[in-house]
Amino acid sequence: MFRRLLGFRTIQRRVEDKLVQLSFIPYKYFEALYVECNTKIHNLTLDILEIEEKGIRGELLKLMKEGEVDTKIEIEKLQLFERINAVSTHSKEIRVVMNTHVADMKKPTYEKLVSILKEVSKAGKLMYEVIKELYHDYNLSLEKVDELNIVCYEIIDGLFEFKFCDQDGVCEISFEEPEVFIGNALNKSLREMIAVGEKIVHIIKLFSYNHTYLIDNEDVDAKSDENTTEK
Amino acid sequence: MVSVTMLIILVVISLLLAFAIGANDETFATVVGVKRLSVRTAVLMGAVIALIGGFFLSDRVGKTLRNDISPIFEDTVNQYPILISIYVAMAISLILASVFGLPISSTEALVGAIIGLSFALGYKVNWTMTGMGKVLVTWLISPIIGFTISFLIMKLVRVILAKSVKSFRQHESANNVFGVLLLVMVVWTGLARAGNDINNAIAPIVPLFEGGGYWYQRLPLLIGGIGLGLGLIIIGWRVLKTLGNDVVELTPESAFVTEGSAAIVVFLAVIIGIPVSGTMVLVSSFMGAGVSMKKPLNLKTVRLIVIFVVLTPIISGLIAVGCYYAIRGLF
Numbered sequence: 001m002f003r004r005l006l007g008f009r010t011i012q013r014r015v016e017d018k019l020v021q022l023s024f025i026p027y028k029y030f031e032a033l034y035v036e037c038n039t040k041i042h043n044l045t046l047d048i049l050e051i052e053e054k055g056i057r058g059e060l061l062k063l064m065k066e067g068e069v070d071t072k073i074e075i076e077k078l079q080l081f082e083r084i085n086a087v088s089t090h091s092k093e094i095r096v097v098m099n100t101h102v103a104d105m106k107k108p109t110y111e112k113l114v115s116i117l118k119e120v121s122k123a124g125k126l127m128y129e130v131i132k133e134l135y136h137d138y139n140l141s142l143e144k145v146d147e148l149n150i151v152c153y154e155i156i157d158g159l160f161e162f163k164f165c166d167q168d169g170v171c172e173i174s175f176e177e178p179e180v181f182i183g184n185a186l187n188k189s190l191r192e193m194i195a196v197g198e199k200i201v202h203i204i205k206l207f208s209y210n211h212t213y214l215i216d217n218e219d220v221d222a223k224s225d226e227n228t229t230e231k
Numbered sequence: 232m233v234s235v236t237m238l239i240i241l242v243v244i245s246l247l248l249a250f251a252i253g254a255n256d257e258t259f260a261t262v263v264g265v266k267r268l269s270v271r272t273a274v275l276m277g278a279v280i281a282l283i284g285g286f287f288l289s290d291r292v293g294k295t296l297r298n299d300i301s302p303i304f305e306d307t308v309n310q311y312p313i314l315i316s317i318y319v320a321m322a323i324s325l326i327l328a329s330v331f332g333l334p335i336s337s338t339e340a341l342v343g344a345i346i347g348l349s350f351a352l353g354y355k356v357n358w359t360m361t362g363m364g365k366v367l368v369t370w371l372i373s374p375i376i377g378f379t380i381s382f383l384i385m386k387l388v389r390v391i392l393a394k395s396v397k398s399f400r401q402h403e404s405a406n407n408v409f410g411v412l413l414l415v416m417v418v419w420t421g422l423a424r425a426g427n428d429i430n431n432a433i434a435p436i437v438p439l440f441e442g443g444g445y446w447y448q449r450l451p452l453l454i455g456g457i458g459l460g461l462g463l464i465i466i467g468w469r470v471l472k473t474l475g476n477d478v479v480e481l482t483p484e485s486a487f488v489t490e491g492s493a494a495i496v497v498f499l500a501v502i503i504g505i506p507v508s509g510t511m512v513l514v515s516s517f518m519g520a521g522v523s524m525k526k527p528l529n530l531k532t533v534r535l536i537v538i539f540v541v542l543t544p545i546i547s548g549l550i551a552v553g554c555y556y557a558i559r560g561l562f
Contacts, residue, residue, distance in 0.1 A: 016400065135399050135400045136398050136400065137397060138399075207399065209392045209396055210396075210397070
């Protein structure tokens with residue numbers, strides 16, 4: 001009983017550490033991938049990061065099972081964990097498609113995509129900061145979410161320029177083009193980062209006693225949407 | 232010989248009633264719900280607390296029920312049909328409420344049966360503030376006090392939390408603190424409710440044990456405590472498991488506030504010696520905390536509960552009277 005009462009605090013802190021560690025991996029991964037793609041030399045850091053990510057994921061699942069306290073909090077943590085995982089999964093996908101199609105792409109396109117990788121790593125760092133700040137300061141975390149959204153949408157806008165249009169400016173979707181594969185993979189990874197930010201906002205809405213305005217705004221929006229639909 | 236057989240029958244009935252009350256005891260559900268205790272620990276802890284609370288705290292409430300409301304328990308001629316009618320009325324009222332899925336009070340059912348039989352047998356009910364008057368006033372104001380205390384404590388807790396909790400880490404730490412406080416409150420509530428509820432099962436048979444030594448006189452309290460504890464261990468764990476897992480909306484701070492408010496009100500009533508409805512106090516505390524958190528109240532359900540609160544003593548009284556006239560000829 002006492003272990004149950006007093007042990008939770010330790011487990012919660014360990015879950016916190018592991019979640020923050022896990023959220024740092026996409027940033028490191030994109031940095032390493034940028035180096036690999038730039039130099040075209042196999043980067044062992046990426047393999048190490050994949051092993052590290054797998055280990056942290058396993059430990060987190062074990063800890064979350066052990067430290068079941070408040071159902072609502074645990075559900076939210078698990079969903080956050082799943083979203084961070086999705087970012088990692090898509091980043092691995094990017095590595096595969098980049099390496100597979102490196103020979104099929106024109107040099108400027110490839111270089112453009114590599115430079116986008118650098119931008120994505122910045123977004124990854126912001127995602128890490130969002131999660132770190134969630135545990136330290138809700139307000140700072142919300143500020144970081146805004147920054148993350150801006151950076152992610154800017155990169156996504158940039159992806160459209162070579163994703164859907166040909167040299168003459170005629171827009172056609174060709175799923176055979178390697179840059180489409182890579183663009184889509186990058187897009188998915190960025191969307192998952194945005195989803196992590198959304199989850200953080202949701203957690204703050206749910207558990208903060210000082211951010212009721214977030215709920216009010218959403219309610220107002222939902223009500224106005226309902227009214228429009230009814231009309 | 233007949234009186235010994237009847238005594239054994241009545242003791243068994245009261246033991247069963249205490250068992251049933253224990254089986255439906257939801258006091259520890261909140262602490263299981265926020266995962267601060269496992270079902271097994273909660274059940275064992277609840278059983279020990281029921282035994283202690285029943286044995287040490289229930290005497291004054293029992294005296295009020297037996298002596299202050301009506302002199303009906305002094306009737307030695309019709310003693311057995313009266314006791315059986317009271318038990319039957321309580322059992323039917325509780326079953327009826329369970330059919331409708333409403334939380335009703337066994338205390339109200341017991342008092343209703345006593346009043347109904349007193350009217351039927353021509354005993355004068357003490358409506359002054361030394362008897363039924365204080366019981367009625369307590370019934371009326373205890374949910375209001377429970378609601379108000381819960382509302383105010385919740386407001387205070389939220390103001391404190393808004394000032395002190397600025398991050399998720401602090402939120403988790405606050406939850407841990409409230410988890411420990413909740414456990415303390417639940418133990419207190421358990422003691423208070425055992426002291427109150429046990430009388431609903433054993434108060435009528437206590438006069439049958441008068442005249443002996445200290446332990447003989449306190450035997451009904453021990454029987455009630457054992458019944459309450461056994462009910463919790465054998466069947467009550469299911470209630471705790473169901474409620475504990477269903478109460479997902481409950482956070483440690485809201486559970487602490489509702490349990491704490493209910494504990495304050497019920498404990499004060501037990502100390503003063505007034506039988507109070509623990510269920511109603513807990514329901515009103517839930518509502519107080521809910522309103523404080525700006526959560527919408529289901530007014531339809533509230534209305535239904537209020538109707539049942541009013542109807543329970545009346546229905547129980549009518550059943551007791553009907554049962555009494557049906558079995559009177561057997562004795």
